[in-house]
Amino acid sequence: MPPDASSAGGHLRAWTYDDAASEPALPGGGDFWIYGLRVRSEIDLPGWPAASPAEPDVTVRREPVPGLDLDGPPYSARSVVEDGELRLAVRGVGRYSARGGAIIGVDADPGARGEDLRLYLTGVMMGTILHQRGSFPLHASCVALPSADGVAFAGRSGAGKSTLVAAMVRRGARFVSDDLCVMVPPASGQLRVWPGAARLKLDEAALSAGPGAETGLEPAGGNRGKYHLPMDAPRSHESPIPLGRVYILTDGAGPPRLERLSGLEAVAALVDETYFVSFAQALGLIPQVFRLAAVMAQSVRVSRLIRPRGLEYLPETAALIEQDEFRGESDQDAVEGRPA
Amino acid sequence: MSAEGSIALETVVSRNDEPVAVEVDRTVVMMSVDQGMYFGLEGTGPRIWALLERPRSVRELCDALVGEFAVDPELCRREVCTFLEELRRAQLVRFDDPARDAVRPPPRA
Numbered sequence: 001m002p003p004d005a006s007s008a009g010g011h012l013r014a015w016t017y018d019d020a021a022s023e024p025a026l027p028g029g030g031d032f033w034i035y036g037l038r039v040r041s042e043i044d045l046p047g048w049p050a051a052s053p054a055e056p057d058v059t060v061r062r063e064p065v066p067g068l069d070l071d072g073p074p075y076s077a078r079s080v081v082e083d084g085e086l087r088l089a090v091r092g093v094g095r096y097s098a099r100g101g102a103i104i105g106v107d108a109d110p111g112a113r114g115e116d117l118r119l120y121l122t123g124v125m126m127g128t129i130l131h132q133r134g135s136f137p138l139h140a141s142c143v144a145l146p147s148a149d150g151v152a153f154a155g156r157s158g159a160g161k162s163t164l165v166a167a168m169v170r171r172g173a174r175f176v177s178d179d180l181c182v183m184v185p186p187a188s189g190q191l192r193v194w195p196g197a198a199r200l201k202l203d204e205a206a207l208s209a210g211p212g213a214e215t216g217l218e219p220a221g222g223n224r225g226k227y228h229l230p231m232d233a234p235r236s237h238e239s240p241i242p243l244g245r246v247y248i249l250t251d252g253a254g255p256p257r258l259e260r261l262s263g264l265e266a267v268a269a270l271v272d273e274t275y276f277v278s279f280a281q282a283l284g285l286i287p288q289v290f291r292l293a294a295v296m297a298q299s300v301r302v303s304r305l306i307r308p309r310g311l312e313y314l315p316e317t318a319a320l321i322e323q324d325e326f327r328g329e330s331d332q333d334a335v336e337g338r339p340a
Numbered sequence: 341m342s343a344e345g346s347i348a349l350e351t352v353v354s355r356n357d358e359p360v361a362v363e364v365d366r367t368v369v370m371m372s373v374d375q376g377m378y379f380g381l382e383g384t385g386p387r388i389w390a391l392l393e394r395p396r397s398v399r400e401l402c403d404a405l406v407g408e409f410a411v412d413p414e415l416c417r418r419e420v421c422t423f424l425e426e427l428r429r430a431q432l433v434r435f436d437d438p439a440r441d442a443v444r445p446p447p448r449a
Contacts, residue, residue, distance in 0.1 A: 264379075286373050
């Protein structure tokens, strides 16, 4: 996971160094589909579906990214925003820039690992591009239930999104996306989200909950000891999936339970769970994020899913999602405020 | 703009520009980036907010609401004034008192 580097003025955060298996930053590249966008990349992006060569929406270039000095331990990060361009430096990985919703610059550190370069490229930098394009990236993982619509699990890094998706897939759900859930601008009718790369990022504890020993998995980059677990690819990367429900993963003791959120609570929760909302804020895009969160809240049911982290109640949690039924809401004649 | 002072029938109420407002589930949801706050208007709140698309006096607002909802005019006036005071405290609207503001022409009667 990318560190939570934030704010226009830059911000430093330290991370421990994990000396996992590595691979060199490979040259190569090509055309890929990423959340409904054609991306022409000078860096290879294994795991992302190939796109036929056509005019790209987004171009990934290897180029010098100046003006971001950074000290500190590996994976320390710092970001700046200038004239609508966001630049991010990650110690031991490289420097990136995102501008105009169309161009990502990558300036790799000598010896940077390929999986690290790609992690920040397809994660935080692609998320920034989506914000710049007026899109709505939710920090969520998504599956399609056999019976109904897509459901998304939103939460911060480590909240248990991928673990829950793995459990749902084992019970028959279809994988849609991991970590980012990108809304298609709704023309009319149902809200839809784009499929992502067909893999889940899981740590060893979560992998051990699977049916068999998984060996030889590709490291997912970063310092959280996560690996890519391959998933069945969606039927088409060009066909978005209808989304019916969003669950905000919330820590709490005891058996899992659901709390339906009202309009205000739903919009506030979706803004909170927006992918790198601090970068959107630094880019001056919070009003856009708010409007798009409201569009999502108008079309999907948003609930808190309250349960302890980890594997303890995983089957009960999955069953609760499968059985979730509509619950009514009450009217209140009041103005209520809450901190954003 | 009168920052303090009580609300009167001729007080003109205007939306502040800053908050971004959208309607979700019959609630008007607003976000003030300046204040870092969310607000929700429920019940008749969304209708009052819609009427405030242009500045209106309290009298105008109450006349419109009494015409739309089966409500006693005096009760309506009291409740609307309470609600508008809440909106002002949340910096979602501002009050202009034409009696104290010589620059502004009085609202039409």
